[in-house]
Structures are given as structure tokens and as C-alpha cells.
Amino acid sequence: MADRILALIPARGGSKGIPGKNIMNIAGKPLIAYSILHAQQSQRINRVIVSTDDEKIAAVAREWGAEVPFMRPAEYAQDLSPDIDVFRHTLEWLKEHEDYVPDVMVQLRPPGPVRRVELIDAAIDKLLAHPEADALRTVTLAIQTPYKMWFFTDDGHMTPVARLDGVPDSQSLPRQQLPPVYWQNGYVDVIRPRAVLEKNSMWGDCVIPFIVDDPLLEIDYPENIPAVEEALQRLQDGLTLHSDTPSDRHPV
Numbered sequence: 254m255a256d257r258i259l260a261l262i263p264a265r266g267g268s269k270g271i272p273g274k275n276i277m278n279i280a281g282k283p284l285i286a287y288s289i290l291h292a293q294q295s296q297r298i299n300r301v302i303v304s305t306d307d308e309k310i311a312a313v314a315r316e317w318g319a320e321v322p323f324m325r326p327a328e329y330a331q332d333l334s335p336d337i338d339v340f341r342h343t344l345e346w347l348k349e350h351e352d353y354v355p356d357v358m359v360q361l362r363p364p365g366p367v368r369r370v371e372l373i374d375a376a377i378d379k380l381l382a383h384p385e386a387d388a389l390r391t392v393t394l395a396i397q398t399p400y401k402m403w404f405f406t407d408d409g410h411m412t413p414v415a416r417l418d419g420v421p422d423s424q425s426l427p428r429q430q431l432p433p434v435y436w437q438n439g440y441v442d443v444i445r446p447r448a449v450l451e452k453n454s455m456w457g458d459c460v461i462p463f464i465v466d467d468p469l470l471e472i473d474y475p476e477n478i479p480a481v482e483e484a485l486q487r488l489q490d491g492l493t494l495h496s497d498t499p500s501d502r503h504p505v
Contacts (some may be wrong), residue, residue, distance in 0.1 A: 387457025
């Protein structure tokens with residue numbers, strides 16, 4: 254039997270930075286439509302669900318071909334609601350009402366519409382090839398290293414955010430001698446339900462990386478829109494997002 258691969262697109266209605274952001278027109282389409290289309294164009298994903306608390310978002314999502322089998326409860330759609338509440342609610346609802354349990358869930362966040370579908374599929378394939386892993390997260394090499402970052406203490410002093418074992422003054426090492434550090438970028442997350450339901454986690458006990466070199470472009474504020482629209486046009490025209498690199502970049 255083919256793997257049950259569920260794309261879950263979380264889209265609450267209470268955006269503060271840009272009211273109504275998830276359904277605003279971006280380069281000719283509602284913002285949420287891009288994530289829905291990515292899931293539909295995937296060769297691996299075979300079900301697409303939008304989790305929302307907003308009837309307008311639900312209507313637009315259905316228009317573009319996504320399922321909205323339930324409305325998200327308000328307590329899971331607050332400013333500080335964690336992803337795991339959305340995923341647990343979805344899994345429990347689908348099990349109770351449809352006896353449906355996906356093998357893998359793929360999170361596609363609407364604010365980041367600049368994605369390549371082949372990278373989504375490659376990320377899914379990588380997790381499926383590692384049955385020991387609970388999740389996969391896309392990452393990018395961090396520009397700043399935490400080994401040169403500090404916390405302020407209550408007494409007005411500072412303490413390092415990270416230390417190297419056996420190196421008492423690692424904050425003073427040249428950057429080139431410090432371990433590379435990666436930032437989770439939210440391009441796509443791939444998760445096994447056991448991480449959420451059994452381990453109460455969005456990555457479980459074992460998470461594997463998927464390095465994405467494409468620039469991360471998200472819409473959090475109105476000033477982000479021109480760069481996102483330009484990048485979407487470049488993808489539509491078959492151009493790379495990196496003007497100085499070849500278009501056949503491959504992830505690790």
C-alpha cells in the first residue's frame with residue numbers, strides 16, 4: 254500500500270502583522286494558494302488539509318482544492334499557540350472521525366510561498382528512507398554562531414549561550430575554528446505522527462537534517478511582499494533564486 258502522506262497547512266485568521274494575510278493577493282493568487290498548489294503538485298503527498306479557525310480562509314482553501322474537514326478550535330489558534338497543538342488536534346480528529354492515520358505529515362506554512370516542489374518531495378523521501386527518524390527539518394547554515402552569543406544575568410553580568418566542551422574561552426576563538434551551526438528555516442517540516450502523539454514533540458527523539466540553500470522568503474510584514482513576488486516570478490520563469498549559482502542545486 255502506498256504511504257499515506259498528509260500535507261497540513263496551518264492558517265489561522267488572527268494575523269497581527271498583516272490582517273487577513275493568508276488570503277491576501279500575492280502575485281495574482283491568495284497567499285495560502287501557493288502552499289496548496291505545492292502539495293497538489295507533489296509526487297509524494299496524497300492528501301491536503303488546511304487547519305484554520307477562519308471561515309473566509311476555509312472557503313478560499315476549498316476553492317483551491319484543499320480539504321477543510323474541521324474548523325480549528327479557538328484555543329489552538331492564539332498568537333502563542335504552538336504547532337504541536339495544531340498537529341495533535343488534526344491527528345486526533347482524523348482518527349476519531351475517519352479512522353485515518355497518516356504515515357507522515359508535511360507542514361507547509363503559508364507565509365513562505367517561495368518553495369520548489371522537488372525539494373518537498375526530496376525531503377519526504379529522505380525521512381521515509383530513515384525509519385528510525387521521527388522527523389526531518391529543513392535547515393540553513395546560520396550566519397551568526399551561538400558560540401559568540403551571551404545571555405544577560407539578573408545581576409547584570411553575562412554568560413555564554415553555548416560553550417565548547419573542554420574549551421573554557423571558546424567565545425574568543427576565531428569563527429572558522431567553531432563548529433558550524435544550522436538554523437531551522439521552516440521551508441518544510443516532515444513529521445511522523447508518533448512524535449506528536451507518543452512523544453509530545455514536533456521532532457521526537459531523532460530528527461534528521463535537510464539542508465536548503467535557497468533563500469528563505471516569508472511574508473511577515475508589508476515590506477516583505479515585493480521580494481516574495483519577485484522570487485515567485487523567477488520560479489515561474491524557470492530561473493534560479495541565486496543569480497550567481499547554477500539552477501541545478503541539490504540539497505544534502
